[in-house]
Amino acid sequence: MRFLLLILLFCFQSIQLSAQTNNYSISFDNAVHHEAVISATFKDISTDTLTLRMSRTSPGRYALHEFAKNVYNFTAFDSKGNSLKITRENPYEWKVSGHDGQVNIKYTLFANRGDGTYSQIDETHAHLNIPATFMYAPTLNERPIDVNFSIREDLGWKVATQLPHVKGNTYSAPNLYYFMDSPTELSNHKVREINIDGQTVKFALHDPGTEDEADTYFEKVKKVVIAEKEVFGALPKFDYGLYTFLACYIPNASGDGMEHRNSTILTSTRTLANGGMEGNIGTVSHEFFHSWNVERIRPKTLEPFNFEEANMSGELWFAEGFTSYYTNLILCRVGLISPEKYVEGLTGTFNYVWNSPARQFFNPIEMSYQAPFVDAATSVDPVNRENTFISYYSYGSVLGLALDLSLREKGLNLDDYMKHVWKTYGKTEKPYTIENLNQSLNQYAGEEFGHNFFNNYIHKSDMPKYNELFSSVGIVLSQDDNAAYFGAAVSITDDLNGKIQSNTKIGSPAYKAGLDKDDVITSINGKPFPNGIQFEAFVKKFKPNDMLSVTYLSDGQEKNTEVILESDPSYAISLQEKNGDKLSKKVLKERKDWLKIE
CATH class of the missing domain: 3.30.2010.30 (Zincin-like)
Structure with missing residues (x-):
């Protein structure tokens, strides 16, 4: 009897679960014009009004994207096909009322950007980022979901997705979050x-x-x-x-x-x-590393992910930045790029971070806070990012490099620290805080080392001693004190003058001279703006402390100023042996251990 009751209970629960599954379908008859038609059914609605939304964010992104802007032809019906009342109180929601316990909706989606945030529909594929494609009911977020992809068989499409397969072209998700986190590619x-x-x-x-x-x-x-x-x-x-x-x-x-x-x-x-x-292949390296670092080694500030507001995290220097450090390091380790190319490739990111005036305003945590303003975000008003922002990808990358080389001086390494964090917070899927990362480094490398790294380079913006760190693996960090530096990106205009393309860098010669973005340089030292040569190459003909008499147009007004050139702050990074120096056995071993080369 007890066994029979268990069977009946199981059947009842299965029927309930089936009845409470949210069902979606999507078709692409008008793919040539980037449209999809999406239908959804929500059953057993207990409240008079069902609120439906388009997400404003997307997993992996931190800015707002307002996916509702591409939705139109929205209609809603009850189980008998009767039209339901639709109320709009904000741009992201549709409130449907007067139903009989079931709400059926249908709408058209326009989609024509194929990337990691948006969706793209045409006759080459249906590239679907789920938050950019499907409406959802916030109050039903724990319900399982079924979705049927009505693929274009005439175009040879098939389905690729992380969603579990049900049958045919129907796939499922255990809940709304998993569904929203499951991009899908329909193509040949x-x-x-x-x-x-x-x-x-x-x-x-x-x-x-x-x-x-x-x-x-x-x-x-x-x-x-x-x-x-x-x-x-x-x-x-x-x-x-x-x-x-x-x-x-x-x-x-x-x-x-x-x-x-x-x-x-x-x-x-x-x-x-x-x-x-x-x-x-670099993107492959970066994104797969995320299956550990950010997807499972997860900042507490991103849990739970908010589909209605921007997500702010102070840990992106680690989640994105350390991942960026490993991106090319892995390619070097497996022989897809040479050690020389890898090392010299560090130069651009290194200069971008350590020559930025932004470090006087924000530390890596605070740079991470800027993600909602910069992570594929859009705005029309001018900003001063050249002087106030360093990408947490880049900042974290060069800090990851410094931490790795610093640990190696102690006979340790970043790989094993990442393993330690993985075992503590990744395998257990326990979201971490910045303090947790600090504690983990203390446990792995000692309290003095851990606190020193976080106090100086994470909570503050000090620069590690890269000269010493690089020399331990046979890398030379150098600057040319005799190279002149102007401090502005200048391009040639149609009338052969020089236009300053971006905000001049705080503290640079151009900045001190009062030059700014969109100013047009017409002459230097009484001669027309030099054409037929890159402006940086022109500046290199001079020496630090040389003075340039500059005539320029600012908002149409002719002005004059004097620019006193300074030494170029840029660093060059190269292998020691490229300069003719021989590596010691100890240094060579350290490099081989770091890059995993024979």
């Missing part, structure tokens, strides 16, 4: 797979190239996946045992990468045959 794509430790890593490639090109590229992807697994010691436990790369390398896409729990979006205008074979 190629598929490659590898099994690692009982889990499947799948690569869905939408690219016009050959099968051989796909094979060659996937070999690179596999190398990256395996090398990043070695950093943490194991793959994450992917839900449903599957991780999916969704790669769109097509001319009508927009370059981007966006991580998700069990998948990632990779988009580029470069096809594999047109530079993508080398140019796109």
Whole structure:
């Protein structure tokens, strides 16, 4: 009898669960004009009014994107097909009332940006970022979801997604959050797979190239996946045992990468045959590293992710920045870029961070707070980002480099620190704070070391002793004190004058001389603006402390000023042996251990 009751209870719960599943369908008959038609059914509604929303944010992004702007033709009906009352109180919501316990909706979506944030629909593919595509009911966020993709069979489309497969072209999600975190690619794509430790890593490639090109590229992807697994010691436990790369390398896409729990979006205008074979693999490295760092090693400030407001986190220097540090390091470790190219490639990011006046205003935590203003955010009013902001990607990257080399001086390394954080906060999926990261470094490397790093470089904006750190692995950091520096980006106008393209850098010669963005230099030292030569090259003909008499137009008015040139603050980074110096066995071993080279 008890067994029968259990069976009946199970059947009842199954029926209830089925009745309370939110059902979506999406079709693409007018894909040529970038439209999809989306329908949804919400059953067993207990309140008179059901509120439906389009998200304002997207997992992995931190700014607002207002996806509701691309929705139209919205209608709502009850279970009998009767029209329901629709009320709009703000731009993101539709309030539907007067139903009979069921609400059926239908709307048209316009979508024409293929990247990690938006959706793109055309006759090459339906590239769907879920928050940019599907409305949702906030009060029903714990319900399971079924979605049917009515694919264009005439175009050879098939489905690639992290969503669990139900049957046919129907897929499911256990709740709203998982659904919103599950981008989907419908296209005539190629598929490659590898099994690692009982889990499947799948690569869905939408690219016009050959099968051989796909094979060659996937070999690179596999190398990256395996090398990043070695950093943490194991793959994450992917839900449903599957991780999916969704790669769109097509001319009508927009370059981007966006991580998700069990998948990632990779988009580029470069096809594999047109530079993508080398140019796109860095995004693979960055985004897959996120399956540990940010998806499971997760900042507490991003939990739960808010689909209605901007998400602010002070940990992005670690979540994004340390991931950026490993991006090219991994490519070097697996032989996809040479040690020389890797080391010299550090130069641009290094100069951008350490020569920025922004460090006087914000530390790395506060730079991370700026994400809602800069992470694919849009605005029309001028800003002073050149002087007040350093990307947390770049800032965190050079701090990750400094921490790694500092740890190696103690016989430790960043890989093992990342393993420690992974075991404490990633495998357990316990969201962390900045203090937790500090404590973890204390535990791994000692309190004095841990507090010193966080107090000086995270809570403040001091610069680590890179000269010493670089020399330990046979790298030379240098500056040319005899090279002249002007301090403004100048381009040639149609009438062959020089226009300042961006805000002049605080403290630079141009800034001190009162020059500003959009000023047009007409003459220097009584001679017309020099044409036929890059302005930086022209400046290098002079010496520090030389004075330039500059005539320029500011808002149409002719003005004169004097610019006193200074020494170029830029750094050069190179391998020690490139300068003719021989590496000691100790230094050579340190470099090999760092870069994992034979």
